[in-house]
Amino acid sequence: MTGILRHRLFWPAAALLALVVVNSVARPQFLRITMRDGELFGAVVDILRNSAPLMLVALGMTIVIATRGIDLSVGAIMAVSGAVALTIIDGSGDPENLGTVLVAVLVAVLVALVLGVWNGFLVAVLGIQPIIATLVLMLAGRGVALLITGGFITTVNSAPFAYIASGYLTVLPFAFFISVAAIAVVALVERRTALGVLTEAVGVNPEASRLAGVRQRGIVWGAYIVSGTLAGVAGVIYASNIKAADANAAGLFIELYAILAVVLGGTSLNGGKFSIAGTVIGVLIIQTLDSTILFLGVPSAESPVFFAVVVVAVVVIQSPRVRSALRSLTASRHSRRRADVPDQQREKAEVAR
DSSP states (O other), X not given: OHHHHHSTTHHHHHHHHHHHHHHHHHOGGGGOOEEETTEEESHHHHHHHHTHHHHHHHHHHHHHHHTTOOOTTHHHHHHHHHHHHHHHHHHSSOTTOHHHHHHHHHHHHHHHHHHHHHHHIIXXXXXXXXXXXXXXXXXXXXXXXXXXXXXXXXXXXXXXXXXXXXXXXXXXXXXXXXXXXXXXXXXXXXXXXXXXXXXXXXXXOHHHHHHTTOOHHHHHHHHHHHHHHHHHHHHHHHHHHHTEEOTTTTTTTHHHHHHHHHHHTTOOTTOSOOOHHHHHHHHHHHHHHHHHHHHHTXXXXXXXXXXXXXXHHHHHHHSHHHHHHHHHHHHHHHHHHHHHHHHHHHHHHHHHO
């Protein structure tokens, strides 16, 4: 039991399970999944689909935080990515053409990759503090997106593009498969190769890793490239969902939610050890909580307060001091039980005599 409590994923998983139980009690249809026209529908399916953009951004943020960095520009990169994709589709002669949509998505993701390269250059090569380096693009990125769209909200009516966010592949949403593919690739690269160990080494002690021969600059640079690229894919999904490029609303505050998801998943902001599985659980916690807020009918102006109260409770439960107190309580109970065993044995011996 003590070993389970000490596992870094225990409390995030417990928090997610508690949210599921509360929702199931409050609305029995929460876990109900129905099949219509060969496609699955339900609250759980909606959570899986809607969590795709945040999942992608949080995965990239996990790698960046593991290197002792931070990326505040992911929301702006989403805005730029969506603006590029919608502008290309809107300017084409045939928005319904699949080839046009594929080119637009590819160019949008490449632009996001370039922006990730820029962030990595500022941090890894020029040595600028990550929070300052990414703050530059956070402020300028939305301006760039507005320049791309001409200051207007660009809308398109393209079925192939709308399929990215709202379409189904077999029985589940296509956006869900995108997030699963991203999780699988990141987990495979970071946990099945030496790259994950090197990333943690850079985060734990950059100077020691440099002296040990680790190419610190390349690892940090690569982390920001991954973050920017995943944010670009998330921007495409967001634009596909609303069928428009809104430079002001796309990815708004998503960097804060991504950081929160990473922290809820057990990854330390001090860098070093990170957990991909923990980040996945953290994203599901946030998305489930968002669904709960909508179901309870909390006004949009009050929802941040409700969200903050629940998040504070989860963070307090996960705090090292609370965990230490729970472990001490469990250990003391175990010690008392062991102390009671000899007394019980003596009583049985006396009865036998």
